[in-house]
Amino acid sequence: MIGKKVKLRITFLLLSFVSLILIVYLIIKSLEENVVYFKSPTEIKNLKELTKKKVRVGGMVKKDSIKVNSDEINFVITDFKNDIKVVYSGIVPNLFEEEKGVVAEGFIQDRKFFIAKKILAKHDENYMPPEVEKAVRNK
Amino acid sequence: MLSHLGFYSLVFSIFFSVCIIFLSSRSVYNKVSKNVNIIYSLIFLQLFFVVFSFSCLVTAFLISDFSNITVYNNSHTTKPIFYKFSGVWGNHEGSLLLWLLVLTFFLFLFFVNSKKQDLKYKLLTVIFQEIIILGFLLFIIITSNPFYYLNPIPKEGLGLNPILQDPALAIHPPILYLGYVGSSLIFSSSLAATVNKSVNSNWAKDVKIWVFASWIFLTLGIMLGSVWAYYELGWGGFWFWDPVENVSLMPWFCLTALLHTILVLEKRNSLKNWTIILSIATFSLSMSGTFLVRSGILNSIHTFANDPSRGLFILVFLFFLIVLAIIIFFLFTEDEKNTSKGFFLISKESAVLINNWFMMYFLSVVLIGTVYPIFLEVFTDEKISVGAPFFQKLMIPFLIPFFIFMSFGPRLKWIKDSLKKLNYYQITIFIITLSASYLIVKYSGVKYLFSVLLISTSLFLVYNSLRDILIKSIQFPQKISHFAFSILILSILINGIYSKEFNSNMKVGDEIVFMDKKIKFKSINFEEEVNYKLLKGNFEVSEKGKSAMVFNPEIRIYNQPVISTSEADIKTNLFNDNFIVFTLIQESEIFNVRYQHKPFMVWIWISIVLLAFGGAFAIFKNEKKN
Numbered sequence: 057m058i059g060k061k062v063k064l065r066i067t068f069l070l071l072s073f074v075s076l077i078l079i080v081y082l083i084i085k086s087l088e089e090n091v092v093y094f095k096s097p098t099e100i101k102n103l104k105e106l107t108k109k110k111v112r113v114g115g116m117v118k119k120d121s122i123k124v125n126s127d128e129i130n131f132v133i134t135d136f137k138n139d140i141k142v143v144y145s146g147i148v149p150n151l152f153e154e155e156k157g158v159v160a161e162g163f164i165q166d167r168k169f170f171i172a173k174k175i176l177a178k179h180d181e182n183y184m185p186p187e188v189e190k191a192v193r194n195k
Numbered sequence: 196m197l198s199h200l201g202f203y204s205l206v207f208s209i210f211f212s213v214c215i216i217f218l219s220s221r222s223v224y225n226k227v228s229k230n231v232n233i234i235y236s237l238i239f240l241q242l243f244f245v246v247f248s249f250s251c252l253v254t255a256f257l258i259s260d261f262s263n264i265t266v267y268n269n270s271h272t273t274k275p276i277f278y279k280f281s282g283v284w285g286n287h288e289g290s291l292l293l294w295l296l297v298l299t300f301f302l303f304l305f306f307v308n309s310k311k312q313d314l315k316y317k318l319l320t321v322i323f324q325e326i327i328i329l330g331f332l333l334f335i336i337i338t339s340n341p342f343y344y345l346n347p348i349p350k351e352g353l354g355l356n357p358i359l360q361d362p363a364l365a366i367h368p369p370i371l372y373l374g375y376v377g378s379s380l381i382f383s384s385s386l387a388a389t390v391n392k393s394v395n396s397n398w399a400k401d402v403k404i405w406v407f408a409s410w411i412f413l414t415l416g417i418m419l420g421s422v423w424a425y426y427e428l429g430w431g432g433f434w435f436w437d438p439v440e441n442v443s444l445m446p447w448f449c450l451t452a453l454l455h456t457i458l459v460l461e462k463r464n465s466l467k468n469w470t471i472i473l474s475i476a477t478f479s480l481s482m483s484g485t486f487l488v489r490s491g492i493l494n495s496i497h498t499f500a501n502d503p504s505r506g507l508f509i510l511v512f513l514f515f516l517i518v519l520a521i522i523i524f525f526l527f528t529e530d531e532k533n534t535s536k537g538f539f540l541i542s543k544e545s546a547v548l549i550n551n552w553f554m555m556y557f558l559s560v561v562l563i564g565t566v567y568p569i570f571l572e573v574f575t576d577e578k579i580s581v582g583a584p585f586f587q588k589l590m591i592p593f594l595i596p597f598f599i600f601m602s603f604g605p606r607l608k609w610i611k612d613s614l615k616k617l618n619y620y621q622i623t624i625f626i627i628t629l630s631a632s633y634l635i636v637k638y639s640g641v642k643y644l645f646s647v648l649l650i651s652t653s654l655f656l657v658y659n660s661l662r663d664i665l666i667k668s669i670q671f672p673q674k675i676s677h678f679a680f681s682i683l684i685l686s687i688l689i690n691g692i693y694s695k696e697f698n699s700n701m702k703v704g705d706e707i708v709f710m711d712k713k714i715k716f717k718s719i720n721f722e723e724e725v726n727y728k729l730l731k732g733n734f735e736v737s738e739k740g741k742s743a744m745v746f747n748p749e750i751r752i753y754n755q756p757v758i759s760t761s762e763a764d765i766k767t768n769l770f771n772d773n774f775i776v777f778t779l780i781q782e783s784e785i786f787n788v789r790y791q792h793k794p795f796m797v798w799i800w801i802s803i804v805l806l807a808f809g810g811a812f813a814i815f816k817n818e819k820k821n
Contacts, residue, residue: 083560089584090588091581091582091585093579094578112580124780147787147788148780148787150758152780
C-alpha cells in the first residue's frame with residue numbers, strides 16, 4: 057500500500073523527469089536549427105556541397121574592393137588564399153574598412169558569391185575576432 | 196613614483212589578507228574573541244591600502260602620467276577629464292582593481308554592519324571573503340598589474356577606444372561590478388552560515404540586504420549597457436543575445452530566483468539548501484562572466500583585446516572556489532527535514548518555487564546557448580555562433596505560463612491556500628485581455644497569431660499587478676517591482692513586434708519614401724571639437740499631416756586613436772522612438788543611413804528603473820524596521 061504522500065512524491069518526480077527530458081529535447085533541437093557556422097573563404101571553396109543555411113564568413117576586406125552604390129555595398133573578403141565576393145544592403149559598422157577584419161553573416165550563393173544580411177565588426181582596433189585571426193593565419 | 200606606491204600598497208594588501216585569514220581561523224578554532232578588534236583594524240587597513248592604490252591609478256590617469264603603461268595604452272592628454280577618470284576602468288587591469296576595491300569595501304561594510312551577528316559566523320564570512328580577495332590580489336599582481344613602467348616615457352598616450360567615451364558606458368562597469376561583487380559577499384556569508392549551521396530566518400534577514408543591493412546594481416548595470424548598445428552601436432536594438440550580454444543576464448536570473456527564495460527562508464524558515472545553492476551559483480556565474488569576457492575564448496563581437504593566460508588563472512581560481520563551496524555544502528549541510536517547516540501545494544512557497552523553476556529554465560537556455568559554441572570548438576574545431584532565434588524560440592513560449600503564474604502568485608497565502616482565487620471574475624478579465632490584444636494585433640497588420648496570446652497574457656499580468664497594489668497584505672516594494680516588470684515585458688513585446696527599420700545608401704540631396712514617411716538627406720556640416728572632428732548630418736523625416744522632424748546624427752572621427760563612431764539622433768516621446776544613424780563607407784560620398792521606428796522604447800528604460808526602485812525601497816523599509 058502506497059501512502060498518499062509517497063504517491064504525490066512519485067508523481068512529482070515523474071513529472072519533473074518528463075519535463076526535464078522535454079526541455080533538453082527542445083533545447084537541443086532548436087540548437088541544431090539555429091546554429092550559425094563560421095567559414096573562411098577557403099573553407100567555402102572546399103565545401104562538398106553548398107548549404108542553404110545561414111553561415112558566417114570571416115577574413116579581411118580586400119584592398120580596393122569596396123564599391124558602393126545607392127542600394128548595396130560590394131566588397132571582397134579574403135583569407136589571402138581565396139576570395140569571396142560579398143554583396144550587402146544595410147548599414148555597416150564604423151570599423152568596416154579595407155584591410156581590416158570583418159565577419160559577414162548571410163547565405164552562400166555559390167563558391168565565389170555571398171549575400172550578407174549582417175556585417176559584424178569589432179569594437180576595438182587592436183582586437184581581431186578569434187575566428188578571423190584563425191582564418192587569416194592558416195594561409 | 197605613483198606607480199611604485201600603487202603597486203606596493205597592493206603587495207601590502209596581500210600581507211593583510213594572509214594575516215586576517217590566519218587570525219580569524221585561529222579565533223574560530225579556539226572560540227576566542229580577543230582578536231576581533233585586531234581583525235577589524237586589519238580589514239580597515241586593507242581597505243585603506245586598496246583605496247590608496249586605486250587613487251594612485253586614478254591620479255596617474257588624471258595627470259596623464261604616461262610612464263604608467265596602462266595610462267599610456269588607454270588615455271590621451273586631449274581627452275575630457277570625465278573620460279580620463281572613466282578610462283581607469285575602461286581597460287582590463289583597471290577594471291580588476293575596481294573589482295578588488297569593491298570586494299574590500301563590501302567586506303568592511305559587512306563587518307561594520309553585522310555587530311549583532313554571531314561571532315563565529317562573522318569571522319567565517321571574513322575568511323571566505325578574504326580568500327576571494329587574496330585570489331584577486333594575486334591575479335592582479337601576477338597577470339594584470341596596472342602599474343607597469345614604460346621607459347622612455349612617451350609624450351602622448353594611445354587614447355581610450357572612442358566607442359567607450361560615452362556617459363552611460365562610463366558608469367556601466369562600476370554599477371555592474373557592484374552587482375557582481377555584491378554576490379561575492381552573499382557567497383561568503385552563505386558558506387559561513389552553512390559551516391556555522393545557522394542557515395535560518397535570522398541569517399536570511401541579515402543577508403537579504405546584500406541580495407537586494409546586488410540585484411539592484413546588477414539590474415541597473417545591465418540596463419546601462421543595454422542603453423549604450425541601443426544608441427551607440429546603432430544596430431537597432433537593445434539586446435543582441437551576444438555572449439558578453441548573456442553572461443551578465445545569467446547571474447541576474449539566479450539572483451532574481453534568490454531574491455524570492457531568501458524571503459521564504461526569512462518568513463518561513465524553509466528552502467534552506469536551495470537558498471545556499473542559489474547563493475553559490477550566483478557568485479560562480481558572476482565569476483565565470485568575468486572569466487568568459489576576459490579570457491577571449493568567447494566568440495563575441497563585443498570582446499576587447501585580451502590575454503589567454505589571464506583566462507586560465509580565473510578558471511583555476513573559479514574551479515577552486517566552486518570545489519570549496521561544494522565540499523563545504525556537503526560536509527556541513529543539515530538535513531532539512533528536522534528543521535524546516537513544510538508547506539502545501541497551493542501556497543506562496545510553491546509560487547516562489549515556480550518562479551525559481553522558470554528562472555532556472557531561462558538560465559539554462561542562456562547558459563547552453565552561450566557555452567555550447569565553446570565546447571563544440573574544443574571537441575570538433577568547428578566554429579559556430581548561436582543566434583537570437585535560438586533564445587527567442589526557447590524563451591518566448593514559456594513566458595505565457597510564466598505570466599499567468601505571476602498574475603496569481605503574489606496573492607497566495609503562506610503555507611496553504613485554495614484555488615478559489617481562480618474565479619469567474621479572473622476568467623472574464625482574461626477573455627477581455629484576449630479580445631483586446633486580438634484587436635490590437637489584427638488592426639495593426641501584424642500576422643503573428645502567437646503574439647495575441649503573448650500580449651493578452653502580459654496585459655493580464657499588467658492588470659493583475661495593478662490590482663495587487665490595492666491589496667494590503669502584499670508588500671509595497673513588491674507591488675512596485677512586479678508592476679514595473681509587467682510593464683517592462685509588455686513594452687519589450689510591443690517593441691519587438693512593431694519595430695520598423697529602413698536602411699539605405701544615400702547621398703546629400705537624396706529623398707527616399709519609406710512606408711508613409713519621406714526621409715530627406717538635406718545637408719552635411721563639418722565641425723571640430725577638442726578630441727574629434729565631426730560630420731553632422733541634417734535629415735528631415737516628414738509624414739502627411741504631421742510637422743516634419745529634423746534629425747542631426749553625427750559621425751565623429753576621433754584623433755587618438757583614429758576611429759570613427761556614429762552618434763545616433765533619437766527623438767523620444769512617450770509612445771515611440773524615432774532613430775536615425777548614419778555611417779561613412781570608405782571615403783565615398785554615399786552614406787549608410789538607417790531609420791528606425793521603435794514603439795514604447797522609453798518605457799523599457801522607465802520600467803527597469805522602477806523595477807530597481809522597488810528593490811531600493813525594500814532595503815529602505817528594512818533598515819527603518821530594524
